[in-house]
Amino acid sequence: MDRSHFYALMEGDGKLDYEVYLNTSQILKAQKPMTDLCNKDELMFQIVHQIEELWMKLIGYTLLDIDDYIQETNTHRVISLFQRVHQTLTLMTSQLRLLESMSPKEYQEIRLQLGNGSGQESPGFRTLLKMPPFLWESYQKHYLDQKGLTVEKIYNSQYSHCEAYVVAEALTEFDEQFQAFRIHHLKLIYRTIGIGAKSLKGRSVELLQKGIQQRFFPELWDIRGAMTDAWGGEYGVKRDALGNKNNAAHDN
Ligand code: HEM
Missing domain, CATH: 1.20.58.480 (Methane Monooxygenase Hydroxylase; Chain G, domain 1)
Known part of the structure; x- marks a missing residue:
């Protein structure tokens, strides 16, 4: 494929309504010219x-x-x-x-x-x-x-x-x-x-x-941390005001 032909096609000529509204000319020229790129x-x-x-x-x-x-x-x-x-x-x-x-x-x-x-x-x-x-x-x-x-x-x-x-x-x-x-x-x-x-x-x-x-x-x-501390640091263990375990979810 002829690269220069397709490079020009990719940029368009910027005159159609879509191109004008979106300012495609400026957007598509905002990169280095393809021929100046240092690598692919x-x-x-x-x-x-x-x-x-x-x-x-x-x-x-x-x-x-x-x-x-x-x-x-x-x-x-x-x-x-x-x-x-x-x-x-x-x-x-x-x-x-x-x-x-x-x-x-x-x-x-x-x-x-x-x-x-x-x-x-x-x-x-x-x-x-x-x-x-x-x-x-x-x-x-x-x-x-x-x-x-x-x-x-x-x-x-x-x-x-x-x-x-x-x-x-x-x-x-x-x-x-x-x-x-x-x-x-x-x-x-x-x-x-x-x-x-x-x-x-x-x-x-x-x-x-x-x-x-x-x-x-x-x-x-x-x-979130404050709530975890306030609700009890041990998962599944509920304590009363004195710090005694009660209603522990996993107590057998
Ligand atoms: C391979 C790709 C990239 C590499 C190797 C890279 C590398 C770096 C390095 C080394 C820094 C530290 C500051 C400095 O010395 O320049 C940095 C900062 C930064 N880069 Fe990238 N970068 C890459 C892609 C990007 C992209 C795609 C963005 C898009 C926005 C970006 C945005 C930033 C920003 C905003 C900072 C400042 C970050 C901060 O202060 O927390 N970088 N980058």
């Missing part, structure tokens, strides 16, 4: 990163809407939009696997093209890292404080599967999905450049472990 994997490497940036743009935009709806306590909207965010994060994580089809050697060749570039400079990622404190502030004010609720009440002492609980679980899911992306990204790094290797910035990728431990909404994780 570089196009995939660029496209995956670009798509991830677009997904993060969508997530950031959606989180702004979610924040507005949280302030209105419009729970139906909050939940619908969080479903979109969660689904997008799932896509982001699963797309990382595409990069595992690239050999370590091909990555090393591509890496030389990156200059000092690093994922830490991702505008989408940096934006998303800044948003959770604002979401939490809105949630706390409108779903908890104004209704006289606390995280402990909605999860434990006054548990009724109320709207504040459902929104808290959506926030938890967001936190978990974001961590999942970071964990899979680290696995990808191990697979591609090795465990304990120095990264482009000259620092060990183990530093990324710190990011994996980051929790956007610590209160929503701490309540």
